[in-house]
Amino acid sequence: MEIVNLFGWEIKEKIERGEISEKEVFDAFYERASSSSLNTFITLAEGREEKKEGKLRGIPFGIKDNILVRGMKNTCGSKILHDFIAPYDATCIERLKKEGGVILGKTNMDEFAMGSSNEYSAFGPVKNPFDPERVPGGSSGGSAAAVANLEVPIALGSDTGGSVRQPAAFCGVFGLKPTYGRISRYGLVAFASSLDQIGIIARTVKDIALTLEVIAGYDPMDSTSSPEGVPPYSKIIEEPCGYKTLGVPEELISGCDEEILNAFQRTLEILQRLGHKIVRITLPHAKYYLPTYEIIAMAEASSNLARYDGVRYGLRVEGESAEEIIEKTRMRGFGPEVKRRIMVGTYVLSKGYREEYYGKAQRVRTIIKEELEEALREVDFIITPTAPFLPFKLGERKEDPIKMYLSDVFTVFANLAGLPAISIPGGRINGLPWGFQVTGRAWDEENLLTFAYHLEREGGWSLRQ
Amino acid sequence: MIEKLEKLASLRLGEEERKKLLEDVKEILHWVEILKEVDTEGVLPTTHPFLSSLPLREDKPGVSLPDEEIFKNTKGRSGRFFKIRRPGWR
Numbered sequence: 001m002e003i004v005n006l007f008g009w010e011i012k013e014k015i016e017r018g019e020i021s022e023k024e025v026f027d028a029f030y031e032r033a034s035s036s037s038l039n040t041f042i043t044l045a046e047g048r049e050e051k052k053e054g055k056l057r058g059i060p061f062g063i064k065d066n067i068l069v070r071g072m073k074n075t076c077g078s079k080i081l082h083d084f085i086a087p088y089d090a091t092c093i094e095r096l097k098k099e100g101g102v103i104l105g106k107t108n109m110d111e112f113a114m115g116s117s118n119e120y121s122a123f124g125p126v127k128n129p130f131d132p133e134r135v136p137g138g139s140s141g142g143s144a145a146a147v148a149n150l151e152v153p154i155a156l157g158s159d160t161g162g163s164v165r166q167p168a169a170f171c172g173v174f175g176l177k178p179t180y181g182r183i184s185r186y187g188l189v190a191f192a193s194s195l196d197q198i199g200i201i202a203r204t205v206k207d208i209a210l211t212l213e214v215i216a217g218y219d220p221m222d223s224t225s226s227p228e229g230v231p232p233y234s235k236i237i238e239e240p241c242g243y244k245t246l247g248v249p250e251e252l253i254s255g256c257d258e259e260i261l262n263a264f265q266r267t268l269e270i271l272q273r274l275g276h277k278i279v280r281i282t283l284p285h286a287k288y289y290l291p292t293y294e295i296i297a298m299a300e301a302s303s304n305l306a307r308y309d310g311v312r313y314g315l316r317v318e319g320e321s322a323e324e325i326i327e328k329t330r331m332r333g334f335g336p337e338v339k340r341r342i343m344v345g346t347y348v349l350s351k352g353y354r355e356e357y358y359g360k361a362q363r364v365r366t367i368i369k370e371e372l373e374e375a376l377r378e379v380d381f382i383i384t385p386t387a388p389f390l391p392f393k394l395g396e397r398k399e400d401p402i403k404m405y406l407s408d409v410f411t412v413f414a415n416l417a418g419l420p421a422i423s424i425p426g427g428r429i430n431g432l433p434w435g436f437q438v439t440g441r442a443w444d445e446e447n448l449l450t451f452a453y454h455l456e457r458e459g460g461w462s463l464r465q
Numbered sequence: 466m467i468e469k470l471e472k473l474a475s476l477r478l479g480e481e482e483r484k485k486l487l488e489d490v491k492e493i494l495h496w497v498e499i500l501k502e503v504d505t506e507g508v509l510p511t512t513h514p515f516l517s518s519l520p521l522r523e524d525k526p527g528v529s530l531p532d533e534e535i536f537k538n539t540k541g542r543s544g545r546f547f548k549i550r551r552p553g554w555r
Contacts, residue, residue, distance in 0.1 A: 087534040180514040194513050223520050224513065291497040302474060309475070311549050313538035321553025327477040339476060340486060343467070344493050346474040357497065362510030364503050369511055401489055402496055418514025442515070 054100030080333030090187020108142030137167030162411025164199030169435025180418035184219030247281035302345025
């Protein structure tokens with residue numbers, strides 16, 4: 001088997017047994033990534049760090065370009081940060097490196113993680129490995145496409161409303177968004193702070209489990225990171241899974257494309273054959289999930305992105321006064337989708353409208369959160385397709401923001417309620433990948449990953465090539 | 466409306482851009498109007514998925530990045546200060 005076909009955990013074991021060297025591994029993936037025609041990476045590492053022992057020894061990682069890696073460019077897919085060099089490592093990167101993980105490069109993304117197709121990157125769109133005329137999803141499109149195209153075995157992304165899970169589904173790989181607070185956000189460039197969470201993309205659940213156990217856990221640099229204990233996920237997932245009850249929210253998935261819905265039904269049948277129980281659940285506020293999410297995400301984004309003023313770092317466009325410099329820098333530095341979201345976010349936070357929009361959305365968020373927690377008392381997991389349609393063609397949705405936002409219709413609820421969710425590759429429809437999403441209870445990645453791992457092995461969803 | 470937002474967001478727009486963006490902003494605001502149907506009387510807002518207040522940490526000085534690291538990314542520097550033109554207070 002070629003090196004690039006190996007899973008992350010296999011690479012580590014082979015290195016430990018002396019069957020392959022760290023250099024051979026790095027070179028094989030570097031060669032593959034640097035000759036890729038998919039535009040997956042914005043920056044590739046200049047060299048390999050010294051070899052280190054550890055749980056991730058020698059495994060190359062792709063890192064979304066909004067997670068800081070000391071000494072490497074961190075553009076966030078934006079012109080405004082085109083030359084920004086990260087002065088420190090994000091906590092998750094520090095932990096990866098400490099366990100022997102190797103950074104191969106920084107992956108392409110929608111500007112400031114705002115988008116579902118990667119077309120909003122200032123560095124050009126990423127292409128889908130299954131059809132280069134189609135999008136890889138977003139915003140972690142570079143991470144998902146790189147993993148699917150064997151340019152890297154594991155990649156990190158960020159997920160504010162589905163940005164890890166939706167591209168994972170579009171590229172036919174696994175993508176986990178852990179519980180909010182599970183992984184420190186220190187060193188992740190903020191988009192919407194009450195929704196953002198770092199996620200993991202890989203071709204096997206075992207690699208996700210292994211990575212999670214290394215990077216999760218409390219970090220004094222992020223006061224919202226949780227002191228909950230981090231179990232040894234990569235061992236736990238090997239244990240028996242038992243039979244689970246999965247809830248299908250019919251109101252939510254009713255608007256889905258027919259081909260996805262048919263494939264989803266077949267998936268439910270397979271799950272039943274494996275002994276799991278499928279029940280219908282009611283989520284009465286399902287139609288409000290997406291608008292609630294958009295208001296909160298845009299409001300928080302408009303506030304977080306106020307820091308890009310050309311003064312301390314990033315692009316600076318000169319002018320006659322401080323105000324002119326700031327306004328011009330932001331005008332030239334931000335792309336259309338970022339401007340759109342800043343404007344809506346500014347509006348919903350402005351005097352006279354704050355309570356009507358932002359306050360209202362925060363209250364509806366409470367109702368949504370309670371509704372989901374209630375549902376998860378009755379069932380072990382909520383199951384839906386990850387996205388309502390197949391990977392679409394480049395340009396198809398780019399000019400219509402609401403059509404683009406609909407990509408996240410099944411993913412945003414996990415962020416609103418802070419729940420962990422994983423996208424599992426469901427196979428192909430007309431040659432294109434699709435995925436289904438399993439959402440679990442807060443802090444219960446243990447059961448979620450165990451379930452996903454058993455499906456990968458027993459349900460015919462393995463990506464072993 | 467859009468000029469006021471431009472000022473609030475410190476983000477100037479070009480003529481063409483302004484027209485398209487105004488349409489989009491209106492469309493998005495119209496699309497989220499649906500939330501008005503939800504009865505939220507007596508419901509408290511959620512600002513964070515799990516915490517009701519932000520935990521504080523001990524008030525102890527830590528190690529900060531050295532100045533040289535901090536200033537590496539700036540376009541204007543004067544000693545230990547960032548340098549920019551004076552405000553015009555338009």
